[in-house]
Amino acid sequence: MKPGFREKLLMGFFGLLLVQGLVIFLWFSHAMKASVLDEIKNRGVSTGTSLAVGLVEPMLAMDYLRMKVLMDETTRLGNDIFYTFVLDPDQNILAHTFNSGFPVELKRVNPLNGAGPSSLKLLDTGRQMVYDYAIPITVNNDFLGTLRLGLSQTRAEKVVNQVLVSTIIIILLAIFLAGLVGTLLVNPLIRSVKKLHDSSEQALKGNLDVHTAPTLDRNCWDIMACNREECPAYKNYHHRCWYLAGTLCPTCVEGEYAKKIQSCQHCRVYRKCSGDEIQSLAESFDAMTLSLRGNLSDLKAAEKILNEQKARLQTILDAIPDFISLQDQDGRYVSVNKAFCQILGKPRNEIIGRFNQDLFPPDAAALYNEEDRRILSTGTPLEKENQIKGPNGIKWLHVVKISVSQKTDRPKGLVCSGRDISMLKAVQDQLTHAQKMESVGSLAAGVAHEINTPLGIILGYGQLLLEDVNSEGQVYKDVEVIVKQTKICSKIVKDLLSFSRSNKSVVTDFDVHGALEEVIAVVEHTFSLNHVSIHRGFHGAPLSMKGDKEKIKQVFINLLNNAFDAIDTHGKIYVTTGSVKSGREIRISFIDTGCGIKKDNLVKIFEPFYTTKGPDKGTGLGLSVTFGIIKEHRGRIKAYSPPKTDKTLARGTQFVVFLPTDSN
Amino acid sequence: MDLRTFFLLCMALILAGCDDNEHAISVDLSRTEQVIFRETPDVITYAYLPQYSHRVSYTRHQALVRYLRKETGLNIRQIFPDNFDQHMKMVGDNKIHISFSNPFIYVKIARRYGAHAFARIVEATKKETFRGQVITRTDNTAIQTLGDCRGKTWIAVDPTSAGGYLFPLGHFFSHGITKADFKEIAFAPGPGGKQEKVILSVFAGKYDLGTIREGALDVVAGKIDVAKIRIVSRTPTYPGWVYAAVKTLDNKSLDKIRTALVKLDFNQKDHREILEAANFVNVIPAMDADFDSVRQLTGRLGMEMDQ
Ligand code: SF4
Numbered sequence: 006m007k008p009g010f011r012e013k014l015l016m017g018f019f020g021l022l023l024v025q026g027l028v029i030f031l032w033f034s035h036a037m038k039a040s041v042l043d044e045i046k047n048r049g050v051s052t053g054t055s056l057a058v059g060l061v062e063p064m065l066a067m068d069y070l071r072m073k074v075l076m077d078e079t080t081r082l083g084n085d086i087f088y089t090f091v092l093d094p095d096q097n098i099l100a101h102t103f104n105s106g107f108p109v110e111l112k113r114v115n116p117l118n119g120a121g122p123s124s125l126k127l128l129d130t131g132r133q134m135v136y137d138y139a140i141p142i143t144v145n146n147d148f149l150g151t152l153r154l155g156l157s158q159t160r161a162e163k164v165v166n167q168v169l170v171s172t173i174i175i176i177l178l179a180i181f182l183a184g185l186v187g188t189l190l191v192n193p194l195i196r197s198v199k200k201l202h203d204s205s206e207q208a209l210k211g212n213l214d215v216h217t218a219p220t221l222d223r224n225c226w227d228i229m230a231c232n233r234e235e236c237p238a239y240k241n242y243h244h245r246c247w248y249l250a251g252t253l254c255p256t257c258v259e260g261e262y263a264k265k266i267q268s269c270q271h272c273r274v275y276r277k278c279s280g281d282e283i284q285s286l287a288e289s290f291d292a293m294t295l296s297l298r299g300n301l302s303d304l305k306a307a308e309k310i311l312n313e314q315k316a317r318l319q320t321i322l323d324a325i326p327d328f329i330s331l332q333d334q335d336g337r338y339v340s341v342n343k344a345f346c347q348i349l350g351k352p353r354n355e356i357i358g359r360f361n362q363d364l365f366p367p368d369a370a371a372l373y374n375e376e377d378r379r380i381l382s383t384g385t386p387l388e389k390e391n392q393i394k395g396p397n398g399i400k401w402l403h404v405v406k407i408s409v410s411q412k413t414d415r416p417k418g419l420v421c422s423g424r425d426i427s428m429l430k431a432v433q434d435q436l437t438h439a440q441k442m443e444s445v446g447s448l449a450a451g452v453a454h455e456i457n458t459p460l461g462i463i464l465g466y467g468q469l470l471l472e473d474v475n476s477e478g479q480v481y482k483d484v485e486v487i488v489k490q491t492k493i494c495s496k497i498v499k500d501l502l503s504f505s506r507s508n509k510s511v512v513t514d515f516d517v518h519g520a521l522e523e524v525i526a527v528v529e530h531t532f533s534l535n536h537v538s539i540h541r542g543f544h545g546a547p548l549s550m551k552g553d554k555e556k557i558k559q560v561f562i563n564l565l566n567n568a569f570d571a572i573d574t575h576g577k578i579y580v581t582t583g584s585v586k587s588g589r590e591i592r593i594s595f596i597d598t599g600c601g602i603k604k605d606n607l608v609k610i611f612e613p614f615y616t617t618k619g620p621d622k623g624t625g626l627g628l629s630v631t632f633g634i635i636k637e638h639r640g641r642i643k644a645y646s647p648p649k650t651d652k653t654l655a656r657g658t659q660f661v662v663f664l665p666t667d668s669n
Numbered sequence: 670m671d672l673r674t675f676f677l678l679c680m681a682l683i684l685a686g687c688d689d690n691e692h693a694i695s696v697d698l699s700r701t702e703q704v705i706f707r708e709t710p711d712v713i714t715y716a717y718l719p720q721y722s723h724r725v726s727y728t729r730h731q732a733l734v735r736y737l738r739k740e741t742g743l744n745i746r747q748i749f750p751d752n753f754d755q756h757m758k759m760v761g762d763n764k765i766h767i768s769f770s771n772p773f774i775y776v777k778i779a780r781r782y783g784a785h786a787f788a789r790i791v792e793a794t795k796k797e798t799f800r801g802q803v804i805t806r807t808d809n810t811a812i813q814t815l816g817d818c819r820g821k822t823w824i825a826v827d828p829t830s831a832g833g834y835l836f837p838l839g840h841f842f843s844h845g846i847t848k849a850d851f852k853e854i855a856f857a858p859g860p861g862g863k864q865e866k867v868i869l870s871v872f873a874g875k876y877d878l879g880t881i882r883e884g885a886l887d888v889v890a891g892k893i894d895v896a897k898i899r900i901v902s903r904t905p906t907y908p909g910w911v912y913a914a915v916k917t918l919d920n921k922s923l924d925k926i927r928t929a930l931v932k933l934d935f936n937q938k939d940h941r942e943i944l945e946a947a948n949f950v951n952v953i954p955a956m957d958a959d960f961d962s963v964r965q966l967t968g969r970l971g972m973e974m975d976q
Contacts (some may be wrong), residue, residue: 065723065749098704106701114694129693144727 011195018187019180026176034172038165045085045161046136050123052083053140053154060091060142064099064149072100079154087135087155094119094148111153115139120148127158134158197283201290213298216243218287225274229254247275248292262292328402331409332419336360336377339418348393348400348425369393380408381416390426401430441612445629449501457498464491500630510553510637517548517557517582517591517664524561525580528569535574539565542581548591550666556634557664563627564595564660571599571658579651585663593662594650601656602646610644640664713745713922718756718770718910720826720833721888722862723749730769732943740929743922752863753829760784760915767926768913771831771882772963775911779957780974787927788912789959791951793884798906801836804871804886805878807899812878815844815902821877822853824870826863831963832882833864836904839966852877865889872897884948907966908959912952927954 008016056079063071076089080102090101092112101107115126115137123140136156142149204215225246226232226239233239236253238246246252247269250261258268269275279285322329322342331340341356349356349364361370361377380387386407393400404423408416467488474480525539532539550557568578579596602610611632635642641663648659715734717726726749734747748765750756753774759765761782768775768784778784792799805812812818818841826833834856841847848854855876857866864885871879872893878901886895912930914923930952933940944950967974 061727062723062749065727065747066751067748068751101704103701107704108696108698109700109702110696111698114696127693128696130696130698134693135696144724144731147727147731 010198011191014191014195015184015188018191019184022180022183022187026180030172030176034169037168037172041165041168042161045156045164046125048083049125049136049138049154049156050140052079052086052156053089053123053138053152056089056154057140057142057152060152061144061149064091064142065144069100073102076100076102083156085157085160087133087157089152089154091142092151092153094150099150111137115153117141117151120146128155134162136161194283197287201283201287204287204290204294208294208297213294213301215291215294217290218243218245218284219280221245221278223277225254225278228274228277244291244295245278245288247272247279248288248295327422327424329423330356330421332377332421334381334416334418336374336419338364344425345423348402348423376406377419380406380419384408384410384416391423399427400425401427445612453498453501456494457502460491460495460498464488464495467491500627510556512552513554514549514551515554515557517550517593518543519547520554520558521561521580521582521593524558524565528562528565532565532569532578535569535572537569537572537574537576537578539578539580542579544582544584546584548582548584548666550591550664552638552664553634556637560631560634560662561593563631564662567627567660568595568597568599568658571597571601573599589666591664591666593664594659595662596648596651596654596657596659598654598657602644602658604646607644607646611642635662635664638664709744709746711744713743713766713918713926714748714759714764715745715767716748716750716756716759716765716769718768718774719750719752719862720771720830720864720882720885722865725862725888729947732946736933736940736943737926737929740932741922741925743925745926752859753827757781757829760913763915763917766915766918768915769910770913771910772908772960773831773835773967774829775913776960776964776967777829777974778913779960783916784913785916786911786913786955786957786960787923788930788952789955790909790912790947790949791953792909793948793950795950796906797909797953799832799909800883800906801832801834801840801904802881802883802886803837803840803878803901803903804868804881804898805901806871806874807897809877809899812901815841815846818878818901819846819850820852822855822875823851824855824857824867824876824879826857826867826881828856830863830882831907832904833867833880833885835963835966835970835972836907837880838970840902840904842970865892868898869893907963908955910949911955911960 056075059075060072063069063075072091076091080086080089088102088111090103090107090111091099093099096112096116098107098112111128114128115124117124117139120141120143123138126137126139128135128137134157136158138152138154138156140152140154142152200217204217207215220242224238224240224242226236231239231254233253236251237249238244238252241249246254246257247265248262250265251259252265254272254274256268256272258265280288319342322340323344325342326344328345328348329342330338330345333339338356338359341353343353346353346356351364356364361373364370365373376387379385386405388405389403391402391404393402402423403426404421406419406421409418409420410416467484470484471481471488474484521541521543525541529539565578565580572578576598578598579594581594581596583592583594584590585592611628632642643661643663644658645661646656646658648654648657649661650659651657715730715737717730719726721729727747730747734745737743738745745767748759750759750765756765756768756770757774757778760768760778768778770778775784775786779786789797791797803815803818812821825837828834838848841850853876855870857863857870859866864881865888867879867881868885868889869892870876883903886898889895912927914926931954933944933952935941935944935950964974
C-alpha cells in the first residue's frame with residue numbers, strides 16, 4: 006500500500022531531520038572535535054606557559070626543589086598531564102616529574118632552539134598518545150631553558166569522544182523532540198485533510214449534507230447581538246456568514262461570495278471567525294456543498310417536471326390513434342408513439358436511434374429517405390396516402406410529414422404523423438359498391454318493369470299461336486322456341502325484380518331446417534345424377550326465424566346451385582347450421598369441394614351480372630339476388646375460398662350466411 | 670533541488686567533515702637515566718641582593734653580567750639568592766663571589782665574612798648616595814608628619830634592608846620615634862620582591878605606613894596607581910649600593926671586574942643600555958671606609974652586626 010499524506014509528511018520530516026542531524030553530527034562533530042582538541046592543546050600551551058612563567062624565579066634561583074614542586078603540582082592538578090620536565094639551554098635536565106629515572110629518548114624528540122615559539126608534537130609511547138609541548142622559559146626574551154609538558158592525547162580523545170557521544174545524544178534527542186513537535190503540529194493538519202477527504206467522498210456519494218469546518222465558539226449573531234431570525238446566517242452553525250447570500254447585516258454587501266467577501270474582510274465577525282488556510286478550505290468546501298445541494302435540488306425539481314411532462318407527452322402521443330414519429334436532422338428516430346410501434350410491429354426501444362433503412366424494406370426506405378431529404382431541404386410539408394404491407398396485412402395510411410424548424414438555418418428534424426385509413430378505404434369501397442348495387446338495382450327494376458309487360462304480351466301471344474298452329478309443323482317449333490326464350494327472359498326479369506327488392510315480401514315465422522330440407526329435396530336428385538352428394542350438419546334444435554320463407558329458400562337454392570356449378574361432377578356439398586350471438590343469429594354454412602374462387606374475384610362475386618361461368622351458363626344475378634335478399638333480412642353473407650372452417654379442404658368455397666332470428 | 674543534488678550535497682558535507690589523523694613520533698619511555706646536574710667549574714658568581722623579585726634582578730643585571738663576562742673573559746654567572754640572609758650566607762659560603770648589596774648588608778658581610786668593597790654605583794639620580802622613604806596611602810589623612818607615625822602599623826622591607834628599614838629606622842630615631850612607638854612593625858614576607866611587597870601592602874591599606882628605598886616606587890609604577898601613594902618623609906642620604914668581593918676571589922679577576930665596571934660609560938650607547946637596565950649611571954671605585962656612615966648609624970641604633 007502506498008504511504009498516505011501523513012506518512013509521507015512524517016517520513017519527509019524525519020528524513021530531513023535525520024539528514025540534518027547526520028550532517029550536523031559529521032560536520033559539527035568534526036568542528037567540535039577540532040575545537041575540543043584545540044582547546045585541549047591550548048590548555049596544554051597555557052598550562053605550560055604559566056608553568057614556564059612560574060618556573061622563571063626558581064630557575065633563576067636554581068631552586069630545584071621549587072621547580073620540582075611546581076611541576077609536580079601542575080601534573081597533579083591536571084590529571085591528563087603525563088609528565089613535565091625542564092631543560093636548561095644546554096639541554097641538561099634541571100627537574101622532571103618521572104619517578105623512576107628520566108626517559109632518555111624524550112629529551113631529543115621535541116627540541117627548541119632558543120626563545121622561539123613553542124612547539125607541539127604528538128608522541129606515541131606505545132601505550133598511549135601524548136601531546137608533547139616544548140615551551141621556552143624566558144626573561145625579557147632571554148632564553149632560560151625549555152619546559153616540556155606531556156598531555157595525554159588518549160584522555161583528550163576520551164573527552165572528545167564523550168563530547169561526541171553527548172552530541173549524538175543531543176542530536177537524537179533534538180530529532181525525537183522535533184519529531185514529537187512535528188507530529189503534534191502535523192496531526193491537526195492531517196485530521197483536517199482527512200476530514201476534508203471524508204467529506205468529499207461523502208459528497209461524491211451524494212451526501213451533500215456534510216459539515217467539514219469546525220463549529221465556532223462564537224457565531225456572527227452572538228458577536229453582533231443581532232437577533233435577526235430571518236437572516237439565513239442566523240443560528241446556522243455550519244456555514245460562515247460570509248459564504249451565505251442574502252445576510253442581513255447592514256455592512257453585508259448584496260450578492261454572492263465574490264462580491265461579499267470584499268466587505269466581509271473588514272467585518273468584526275470575519276476577523277474573529279476566519280481561520281487558517283485549511284479551515285478556509287473546509288469552510289469553502291461546506292459552502293460549495295451547500296450551493297451544490299441548492300443547485301441539485303433545483304435540477305432535480307426541473308428534472309422531475311421534465312420527466313412528468315415527458316411522460317405526459319408520451320401518454321398523449323400514445324393515446325393518439327394516429328402514428329407519430331420524430332426524426333432528427335440526420336433522419337434518426339428520436340421519439341415515436343405506440344401506434345407507430347404497432348404499425349412497425351416493433352417495441353419502442355428497437356425503433357429509437359434507428360434509421361429508415363433499419364426499419365423498412367430497401368425500396369420503401371430509399372423512398373422515405375428521399376422524401377425526408379426533400380422536406381428538410383425545402384421545408385415543404387408532405388401529405389400522401391400510403392399503402393403498406395404490415396404483419397397484419399395491407400394497410401392504407403394517410404401520412405403528413407413536416408420539418409421542425411429552429412432558429413439556425415438547418416431544420417432540427419422531422420415530425421411525421423400518419424393515420425390508418427384502411428377502414429375508411431374499406432367503407433369507401435363498400436359505399437361505392439353499395440351505390441353501384443343501388444344504381445344497378447334501380448336500373449334493373451326500371452328495365453324489368455318496362456320489359457315485363459311486353460314480355461307477358463309476347464308470351465301470351467306465343468302461347469296463343471301454339472294453340473293455333475299445327476303442333477307438328479315448323480311454325481309450331483319456332484313458336485315453341487320463342488315461348489321458351491321468352492320464359493327465360495321473364496325469369497331474368499323476375500330475378501332482377503327480386504334483386505331490387507321490388508317484390509313484395511311475405512313475412513312468416515318458419516324453421517330454417519324445414520326450409521333447407523324443402524330446397525335440398527328439390528335438387529338432391531338432380532345433383533346425385535352428377536355424383537354430387539349433399540351432407541347435412543344441422544344444429545340439434547330447430548332454428549326458427551322471422552322472414553320471407555320463399556326468399557330465404559331462394560337464397561338456399563342459389564347457394565346450392567352455385568356449389569353444384571363449382572363442383573361440376575363428383576363432389577360433396579356440406580350444409581351446416583348453428584346458433585350464434587346467444588341465439589340471436591342463425592348461421593348457415595355451405596361448403597363445396599369445387600374449384601374455388603380466386604382471391605381477387607372474391608370481392609366481386611356479389612356484383613350483379615358478374616360471373617365466371619361461360620355464356621349461357623347463368624345470368625350472373627344469382628349471388629347479387631342472394632346478397633339483396635340477405636340484406637333485406639338484415640343479415641350478412643361472407644365468402645371464403647378455400648373454406649374457413651374446414652381446413653381439410655385445399656380448394657372449394659364456403660359461403661356463410663348470418664340471419665337474425667328477428668329481422669325487424 | 671532534485672533528490673540527486675540533495676544526496677550529493679549531503680555527501681559533500683559529510684566528506685568535508687572527515688579529516689586526516691595527526692602524525693605521531695614513536696618514543697620509547699622504558700629507557701631511562703638518572704639526572705645529575707654538574708656545576709660548571711671556574712664560575713664566578715654574581716648576586717644582586719634580592720630586594721626585588723628575581724625577574725627584576727635578572728632584568729636589571731643580566732646585561733651587566735653579560736658585559737662583564739665579555740669584558741673580563743671570566744665565566745661570570747648571575748645567581749639569585751632568595752632573601753637577604755641567604756645572600757649574606759652565600760657570601761659567607763663563598764657561593765657568591767661578587768655581591769651587589771646595599772651598604773647595610775655590606776657592612777654586615779664585611780664584618781661577618783671579610784668581604785670588601787671595591788666599587789659603588791652612582792644612582793639614577795646621579796648621586797653617589799641614596800635614601801629611604803616613608804610612604805602612606807594618599808587618602809590616609811591621619812599621617813601627615815613623621816610624628817603622626819606613632820602608634821601606627823609599619824611595614825618595612827627587611828631587617829637587613831638599608832633604604833627600606835635601616836635608614837628610616839635611623840630617621841625615626843632622629844625624630845625621637847623608637848620601635849616601641851609603633852603599633853606593629855612588620856617585614857615583607859617571602860623571598861625576593863620585598864620593596865614591591867611593602868608598596869603593595871600600603872597600597873592595599875594593610876599597613877598604615879611603609880618604608881622603602883628611594884626609587885622603588887618607579888618599579889611598581891606600571892602595576893599600581895602610584896598617585897595613591899604619598900611620601901611622608903625622606904631619610905638622610907647614605908652611600909649608594911656597593912660591589913663587594915669575597916676574600917677568596919683572586920685579585921687578578923677582581924681587577925678585571927672592577928676595571929670593566931668602572932669603564933662603563935653612560936655616554937656610550939651600549940654601556941648606557943646596560944646601565945639603564947641596572948638603574949644606575951655609573952660605577953666608581955670604592956673602599957670599605959666609604960661606608961662608615963652606615964656603620965655609625967647601626968651603632969646608634971644599637972644593632973648587632975654579627976647577628
Ligand atoms: S449575518 Fe448579520 S444579520 Fe445575519 S445572523 Fe449574522 S450578524 Fe445577524
